[in-house]
Amino acid sequence: MSEVTITTEQGAWKPSACILCECNCGIEVLVEPDTGRFAKIRGDKLHPSSEGYTCNKALRLDAYQNGRNERITVPLRRRGDGSFEEVDWDTALTEITERLERLRDEHGGESIFYYGGGGQGNHLGGAYAPAMMAAFGARYRSNALAQEKTGEFWVSARMLGRPHRSDFERCEVAVFLGKNPYQSHGFPRARSVLKEIAKDPARSMIVIDPVRTETAELADFHLQLRPGTDLHVVTAMVAVLVQEDLIDHVWLAEHTDGLDAVVAAMREVVVTDHCAVADVDEDLVRAAVRRLAAAESVAVLEDLGVQMNRHSTVVSYVEKLIWLLTGNFAKPGTQYVFSGLAPIARDRGLTFDQTPRTRVSGAPIISGLFPCNSIPDEILTDHPDRFRAAIVESSNPVHSLADSERMTEAFRALDLVVVIDIAMTETAREADYVLPTPTQFEKYEATFFDFEFPRNLFHLRRPLLDPPAGQLAEPEIHARLCELAGAVGEADYAPLREALGQGREAFAHAMMGVLGDRRLAKLVPVLLYRTLGPTLPDGAAAAAVLWGASLLCAIENPAGVARAGYGDGLMAGDRLFEAILAGAHGVVITDDEYDASWKRLGDRRVQLDVPELLDVVRRLGAETPAGPDPDYPLVLAAGERRAFTANTIFRDPTWRRRDPQGALRMSQADAAALSLATGDRVRVSTRRGSAEAPVEVVDTMRQGHISLPNGLGLTSQDGEQVGVRLNNLTVSEDRDEFVGTPWHKFVPASVEKL
Structure with missing residues (x-):
């Protein structure tokens, strides 16, 4: 479906998507031409899935794009005294490459760790990171899924x-x-x-x-x-x-x-x-x-x-x-x-005895994702196989992972930290280099959280605004690092460009040959970006990786792709890709019959x-449940979702119309026992730390159960913190016995009135 832009006196309504949860509902944004502000936001009725639906949170996305977000516009390098100085891109990327190569040569590529790859709506840049990892021999990666879903x-x-x-x-x-x-x-x-x-x-x-x-x-x-x-x-x-x-x-x-x-x-x-x-x-x-x-x-x-x-x-x-x-x-x-379009959590069904393990602590690695709670264990040690460098992309692990104090200590112990992000996050403040990128509304972006059935869809979002001058998007950063490392170059691009000149089908056959080359197969995203990318319309080079994903989708699910209207054969994937490029409101990529679930299981029985x-x-029935800890008799749920909480890409706290400080909710019985009323301030303490918060007495909580909301506690560069930084209260050792996910919803705590 082609883009529909409606122009008014205030500006133009442009289609996009919300970036605050995995649903990525379609939205339309009225962009003020002079200021770039989002004057109004509404649900996109042409979006194939959300059909005009949106919640209140999406309507506040101007606070992400134009709020007090501590935007970075030039590369930064840490000085010896701990402050940052501006450097040009060539200097930053050359120095980063040299330092990564030195660590690789001295300690092996396994000493370089990658975290992130995008939040709820910006996965497209992260699709190029595997090529960069391969260029430096890095093997281990993680993201937020590893503290939630593994x-x-x-x-x-x-x-x-x-x-x-x-x-x-x-x-x-x-x-x-x-x-x-x-x-x-x-x-x-x-x-x-x-x-x-x-x-x-x-x-x-x-x-x-x-x-x-x-x-x-x-x-x-x-x-x-x-x-x-x-x-x-x-x-x-x-x-x-x-x-x-x-x-x-x-x-x-x-x-x-x-x-x-x-x-x-x-x-x-x-x-x-x-x-x-x-x-x-x-x-x-x-x-x-x-x-x-x-x-x-x-x-x-x-x-x-x-x-x-x-x-x-x-x-x-x-x-x-x-x-x-x-x-x-x-x-x-x-x-x-x-x-x-992209594989999500396709494990091999191994037993825990067969599961790959981390090199230092022996923690299980599920879905190729390093367990988040084990990251400090792999750094704060004198083990020869410890991590020496971290590359963090569009993520904020120092703030968002358990036990912020220990996570900060771990990042400070690394030889090199590179952060790729739009803002001076808590993690960026611990970095040696900070590389600025356009926001999600200043570049082509997408999410690979396309989970619907029987009609599944994909939405490639077009930029609503131009980025500040001199910024590089993530695909360009990854491509330049690969080239500076000598992993890929013009000799690799030239045959593919020649094949592309003969048409997409010839290009597809040439790319299949690349997949048989052990060196180049790992660099396919960058190869696509440098060869197919420049030929795409309207500056959509970042979408080049979707061409390969579309062909793979058509190969794996030919019936669903055909039913969605893209025909069959090798070039069905190419037609799907063209539809994705043209579909500003999102497009249906597969249309399955209900027996497709069984077909995807193959001959496997449940x-x-x-x-x-x-x-x-x-054994559960024979166990005697432990009673409450007398020092911490309450159970804190750290990270409750509320009407005005969202992921921390909202760095401007003024977006919240209600509960701006993030109140500690507790039952009427607990409040009475502590002589508390709504509005009183308390100190909530755990084995790891303490924080102050206002109280909200509610009738929805059980006695003995308290909660604090997600998304608060960010600290501005001038030191202002609004709400509780939850991971100052969580303990990294409190984790699932099998996969190591944290117990954020079960944190023993105490509360005292201030």
């Missing part, structure tokens, strides 16, 4: 062999576990879909959450469990399915292995005891399970409330048993395996028995 990634690989998503648009029963989609979204048109389910007497909603969230308010069943007891609740639910014989025996016999082991374990579960530990009503649990077992379709979604909590990997496993034992897969309104995890479930 447990679920590993479980999905063991059970299904592929990642999956859920169809809430069509489901009869929706189940949300540690998830409040009213605020955190997670699927298209989340608030509208939730309201549709709540209004329909034929549909039901089950919420498992210690907080009575906005989503829980709409639910038919709210299991308001004690914080940290999610495993007890989901185990009780699966036990009810087994013990009341509510499972789909015919479907399970046809599609799964390992049922006997699961049934045997669940028959031993004492449902009453598990409900007592979680402090949820057993009759309510049984009623919720019977409702979902009777439904024609059930969609289930877990999120950070459990993925950053105790037993997170085991919870992910047992949660999947709920919908697998009832046959809720590969049909409308259930779970599906999605297509996409594995119900994951022995490492089922053993934990078996």
